[in-house]
Amino acid sequence: MSSLCPSALAVLDDSLALAYESLRKLEAAESVDLTEVIRRFEDAESAARKVRAVMSSEHPRASWGNRDELEALIAGGRHTPERRETTWGLRFLRWARAR
Numbered sequence: 001m002s003s004l005c006p007s008a009l010a011v012l013d014d015s016l017a018l019a020y021e022s023l024r025k026l027e028a029a030e031s032v033d034l035t036e037v038i039r040r041f042e043d044a045e046s047a048a049r050k051v052r053a054v055m056s057s058e059h060p061r062a063s064w065g066n067r068d069e070l071e072a073l074i075a076g077g078r079h080t081p082e083r084r085e086t087t088w089g090l091r092f093l094r095w096a097r098a099r
């Protein structure tokens with residue numbers, strides 16, 4: 001797999017971390033700039049779209065049902081769950097799924 005997909009995934013994780021920060025503020029009943037919150041989610045959606053585009057161009061028949069499967073495809077089957085725990089975006093996803 002080219003280095004483009006891990007790079008696109010890092011951008012996705014960074015944008016999810018910013019979105020998570022907005023959710024954390026809302027959860028704590030802090031004030032937020034709604035325009036900024038929306039922009040952060042739009043950035044995350046754009047980053048996710050880029051990951052899908054890169055995956056489609058490199059592996060047109062690839063499919064995945066969750067982040068673990070996506071990372072396994074990117075790593076060529078060498079994915080380790082420990083690496084997954086180190087990113088903010090993934091911690092956000094785990095938090096959101098638990099809600």
